Amino acid sequence: MEFEAFTASALADYLGGIAEVRARLDDSSDLDIAEVGDGNLNFVYFVTNARERERSVVVKQAPPFLRLIGKNWPLSCQRMDHEVAALRRFGALCPQHVPKVYYADQKRYLMVMQHLAEHRILRQGLIDGVTYPLLADHMATYLAHTLFYGSDLFLAPDIKKEAVGRAVNAELCKITEDLVFTFPFEDHPSNVYSAALPASALERLRTSEPLRLVAADMKWAFMNHAETLLHGDLHTGSIMVNERETYVIDSEFAFYGPMGFDIGALIANLLLAYFSRDYHGRLNDGDPHAYQEWLLDQVVRIWNGFSAAFLKLWREHESRSGRRFIGGAADSRTVDAYRAHFMRRLLADTLGFAGCKMIRRIVGMAKVAEITRIPDAALRAQIELRCLHCAEVLLVQRAMLTDIEQVSMLARDTLREAAASR
Amino acid sequence: MEFEAFTASALADYLGGIAEVRARLDDSSDLDIAEVGDGNLNFVYFVTNARERERSVVVKQAPPFLRLIGKNWPLSCQRMDHEVAALRRFGALCPQHVPKVYYADQKRYLMVMQHLAEHRILRQGLIDGVTYPLLADHMATYLAHTLFYGSDLFLAPDIKKEAVGRAVNAELCKITEDLVFTFPFEDHPSNVYSAALPASALERLRTSEPLRLVAADMKWAFMNHAETLLHGDLHTGSIMVNERETYVIDSEFAFYGPMGFDIGALIANLLLAYFSRDYHGRLNDGDPHAYQEWLLDQVVRIWNGFSAAFLKLWREHESRSGRRFIGGAADSRTVDAYRAHFMRRLLADTLGFAGCKMIRRIVGMAKVAEITRIPDAALRAQIELRCLHCAEVLLVQRAMLTDIEQVSMLARDTLREAAASR
Structure with missing residues (x-):
């Protein structure tokens, strides 16, 4: 029919x-x-x-x-x-x-x-320069709860494996596999490049060996690491907000995948908002700086808040159940060391996924409004180059960035170096 | 009923x-x-x-x-x-x-x-010191074909995801999760310790922080990394051999898991045979050395043969299909670099799993005959200590061991140092 x-x-x-x-x-x-x-x-x-x-x-x-x-x-x-x-x-x-x-x-x-009648899409709010005082806390809570309770850290292994089978979502995963992890690094007909973006930047995405290796690693992780039930498309267009409340919508991409993918998507979109603020924040003689710092503060507070909340859920669950993922008999120092080690690995994954998500929004088919609404082709290309540079560093250095503050420093440095070279 | x-x-x-x-x-x-x-x-x-x-x-x-x-x-x-x-x-x-x-x-x-009437269990053959000239080639072929064709490197992503769901095998995976990755590192009632094994060795398994962290990483990978359809229990008791032929039996543990798990299981059991040879090879005034070298040669030839065959399948498939996992437009140097990078990661996984499999056979419930048949409690404990030492180095240094020859050197050094300290 x-x-x-x-x-x-x-x-x-x-x-x-x-x-x-x-x-x-x-x-x-x-x-x-x-x-x-x-x-x-x-x-x-x-x-x-x-x-x-x-x-x-x-x-x-x-x-x-x-x-x-x-x-x-x-x-x-x-x-x-x-x-x-x-x-x-x-x-x-x-x-x-x-x-x-x-x-x-x-x-x-x-x-x-x-019907979330009193809320608007976060992406629109960010373009308009609105601050949401509870956003970071809310998203940290959402991420900690959804990512923890779907994983082997909480679920009995048989229940979790059944959930993996039930959540297979091959068709929508294929869209992500292609549009996020493959096409942006190829000269693919579905890619859309902005007018003034230099060919050298595209060439770099296609030929930088370290970048290609890490992007393929992230694709492999996306396709194979069935860690938890993910939202699967957690950009700022999938979040509805107002001053008091935060809702996550549009979960049709949900599947069992790597925990870092949802957090990475959100951080990527906050960084795209950060770099594009250089246009939106200067309208009407504005100064983008304060709002850019607010955006970076959200990145830091979302990761740190998520990390603290996730660890709290993990500790409380293991203390209640009397069983630990790592097994018994280890002293509490080892248990804590494992949790810290787990979170470092998760941050590295998160940053790798964030890098891929930023790149696809610059050169891939599906764009974001904060970039496409920049009417000046040269300024748009400048901002896009900063996004690509930041994304590449996130990807290639993801294992060395052991602390989220280094990510906000990277974003600030990318902006400052761009300003100095103008 | x-x-x-x-x-x-x-x-x-x-x-x-x-x-x-x-x-x-x-x-x-x-x-x-x-x-x-x-x-x-x-x-x-x-x-x-x-x-x-x-x-x-x-x-x-x-x-x-x-x-x-x-x-x-x-x-x-x-x-x-x-x-x-x-x-x-x-x-x-x-x-x-x-x-x-x-x-x-x-x-x-x-x-x-x-009915494999003319074949015997490989473990028995190894205890008797029999060499099998085609074993390494056969196992390299078996591993390359089974691991490659079940993975995202070959299967269409929707077919592979369906296969993951169909192969969920929670009950038997739970046995591995407990007996290989958890109980051996605990003071668990199901563990069985040989009489003369020093308490310090058990204490070390329970308290060494680097070891516990890596063992938990391997457990996480086993539970989450649905890379290919594995045999799931590929020790030397699951292989039937004669001079001409090699068969792999007993695949009830099959599930979608990390590629390194099957290769690691096989290497672990060859290393257990290597260390226990110090007893079996000296019976009737024998000299274990030549057979030990044959065993290490199998480890090297199985990994190298597997790696070459796997890469060949991968290259041929991508050349036939015209599509590459990493995507198009990369020059062939980058494509080769990604494949080499993939194999290094796979070797590191393999060695981590090998370490866990060796440890479980020494301190866990299910033993191997080449160890349990050593009647002299002191000699058995010496051999067990060497197995534990080798396993710990495999686990903790798995990312630094970038070449299988380093693994045979490690095994030789473990034996030599033990001899020197006698």
């Missing part, structure tokens, strides 16, 4: 037949329905009781193709199953940061979920 | 009803049936046509418990499904080194397979 997007009246009829949704909207006789999907994949509708506007839901439906491209890029609708399963799982672990799922219809590849 | 092992007559009746088996045995009216299972897990029968003794099969059945311990260690019979699936897969990849499966009965957790 050919996929057809709902008309407003067909969707109203459909929703009227679902008790859970009627209960939420109270009365479904007079609904405002607006299609608002601006992502790459899905149709998204805001459905609001026209007489009581605080009563509203979001309907999200997966068409059998990549919406960004159209019917020529078929994509199985099963991605909605992955999104629903992951939202429910993450919601159970971290209800304060995950929208509620009211209803899921497997046959129509559709779900009805909480 | 309570499990009851077949009586000979019941088994003859059962086999008589299976066309594939009748065809193989020709006539099932006069069968010799002998239960010969000496492994830890299963019942194994040799079934022979008494009038044409070259017509014979092996019947293997999984009872719902660990045979080594008895009904108090329940174990699901599904392990037979894993064994059959893995034998068939490995047999398709490498028919010359994998016994044929004639028939599998999922309901009875039983299979009928090729």
Whole structure:
């Protein structure tokens, strides 16, 4: 059957037949329905009781193709199953940061979920230079809970292995394997280069041996290291915020993968915001500096907060259960040393993934608004070069960067050296 | 239903009803049936046509418990499904080194397979000091084919991910997680220590921080790195040999895990044979030296042969398919550099797993005959200490040992230093 997007009246009829949704909207006789999907994949509708506007839901439906491209890029609708399963799982672990799922219809590849009416996409907020005082704490909590509770540090090994099998999400992983880890390092027809980006920068991505080796290592880790249930696409467009609250949405890329991938995606996007601030922050004679420092502070606080919260969950769980991943009989110094060693390895992974995610946003098909909205081609290319430089250092030196403060120093140095060479 | 092992007559009746088996045995009216299972897990029968003794099969059945311990260690019979699936897969990849499966009965957790009547268990051959001129080549071929063709270097990513889900083998993996990676480093009641092994050696396993950290890293890799379909228990008791042929049996531990685990298991067991040769090789006024050198030569030839064959499969596949794991556009120097880098990482993994496998055979529950058959408690403890020392260096220095010759040097040095300090 050919996929057809709902008309407003067909969707109203459909929703009227679902008790859970009627209960939420109270009365479904007079609904405002607006299609608002601006992502790459899905149709998204805001459905609001026209007489009581605080009563509203979001309907999200997966068409059998990549919406960004159209019917020529078929994509199985099963991605909605992955999104629903992951939202429910993450919601159970971290209800304060995950929208509620009211209803899921497997046959129509559709779900009805909480409408975050008072929140906006974090990426937009960052472009506008808004600071969110609780963002770092919230994201640290979200990351610690979702990454810890899906892993072998918490789950019984049989339960975890079953979860790995259930979460296989080959189709959406393939998009990441290609668009993040392979195409950006090739002269691939899907790549999109900004007008003034020098050919030498592209050449460098393709020919730098240390960079290619590490990028391939990160691809291997992404494809093989089934460490925990990941969000799988945790950029700043997948986070909705306001001053008080933070929600993570759009989990259709969820699968069992390496822990560093989600944290790396978030850090990468904060660094893209940092470098692109040199344009957005100077509009109306502004000074980008203070907001750039706020962004770097978020990077540091998200990692340090995540790390502290993750270690706390780990220590408390092992103390309650009386069993340790490393086994018994080690003195507490060894147990602590292992945990520190684990977190160093996780930081190195995180930075490697962050580097790949930054590079793909500069040279790959899917861009980010903070870069594409820079109208001056030369300035945009300058900013893109800084992103690429920072990303390369993150990748190649990821094992030497043993502390997140070194990452903010790297970002500042990249900006300062660029300024000095102007 | 309570499990009851077949009586000979019941088994003859059962086999008589299976066309594939009748065809193989020709006539099932006069069968010799002998239960010969000496492994830890299963019942194994040799079934022979008494009038044409070259017509014979092996019947293997999984009872719902660990045979080594008895009904108090329940174990699901599904392990037979894993064994059959893995034998068939490995047999398709490498028919010359994998016994044929004639028939599998999922309901009875039983299979009928090729009888390797002219072969013996490699471990027994090594204890007797037999050299096998083709062993290293055969095992290098087996390892290269099984490890390569199950991985993302060959399989399409969706096919590989499905295979990971299908191969989940939580119950038998748990045995490895506990007995190889956890209990040996604890003061665990299941551990078995030989009489004269000094307490300081056990203390060292439990308290050496570098050792504990690396052992936990290897456990994490075993549980998380779903790189290829492994045999999962590739010690010298899982290999049947004669001068001309080499077969790998007993694949019930098969699962998607880190490539280095199978190679490491084999190298570990060759090193255990090397150190224990100081006893077996001196019986009847013998000199162990030449055979020890033969054993080390096998270690070197297996790794180098595996590495060359694996790289050849990899190069040929990428040249045929026109696609490379690392992506296009890199010059051939970078492609080669990545492959070399991949193999160095794989060697480091291999040596880490080898170290854990050696340690578990010295202090864990499941021993190896070349050690337990040493009647002199003091000599046995000396040999065990050398095994533990070598294993610890393999683990802790695994990333520095970039060449397999360094491993044979380490083994020789361990023996020489022990001799000097006598």
